[in-house]
Every structure is written in C-alpha cells, then in structure tokens.
Amino acid sequence: MKTQNNRCWACGNLEVICWGKQVEKQRFKCKTCGIFFIRNSKEQTLRNRFVWFEKWVIERQICNTLGRESGLSKDTLQRIFYEYISRSPSVKII
Incomplete structure (x- = not known):
C-alpha cells in the first residue's frame, strides 16, 4: 500500500492510501474517516x-x-x- 497525494472527498484529509483494484479501477482508503472510494469516477x-x-x-x-x-x-x-x-x-x- 503506497501513499497518494490525493485528498479524501469526504473529510478533505491528505492521508489517503491505495487499497487494491475493483473492476479494474484503483480504490483508495482514507486513513482518517475510513471510507473507500474510486478516484475520477x-x-x-x-x-x-x-x-x-x-x-x-x-x-x-x-x-x-x-x-x-x-x-x-x-x-x-x-x-x-x-x-x-x-x-x-x-x-x-x-
């Protein structure tokens, strides 16, 4: 899991990590609020x-x-x- 310079859309925190792929799209997880999301969906x-x-x-x-x-x-x-x-x-x- 590598850290990205992306921002969580829910809480705005920069502590976002890659969390595998789903349907050939990169998933991310916010370390602060714990939500999973797909960037650029x-x-x-x-x-x-x-x-x-x-x-x-x-x-x-x-x-x-x-x-x-x-x-x-x-x-x-x-x-x-x-x-x-x-x-x-x-x-x-x-």
Whole structure:
C-alpha cells in the first residue's frame, strides 16, 4: 500500500492510501474517516454534484452559501446547475 497525494472527498484529509483494484479501477482508503472510494469516477462526480443542485432547488440555498459548503466557486456551481437544467425532461401536456 503506497501513499497518494490525493485528498479524501469526504473529510478533505491528505492521508489517503491505495487499497487494491475493483473492476479494474484503483480504490483508495482514507486513513482518517475510513471510507473507500474510486478516484475520477464520472458517475460519482455527477452524483456528488447533484447533491448541490438539490440543495439549490429544494432547500433554496443561494450559490454563495453552497460555495462555502462545497468548496466550489459560484461560477462553477452555476455552470453545473445550468447543465442539469438543460438536460431536464420536457413534460408534454395533453
């Protein structure tokens, strides 16, 4: 197990180690919080970003507050939100 200079997405700690492979993707384990994760997983990135979109829509939080919580800039959050809005399903009224 070798140490990586990656950051844990959950707690932000740099104490992350390689923890084998699963489905041909490198797994990591955080020494601090103990979670396992796969770096650069596109599906996980989209799921993590959708959490901020839900808080923006459902909980009516503003981008500045979400930016402080997520560590993302206001412009990045707006880009993410516009992407989700552009891919929203259309509803046809009969």
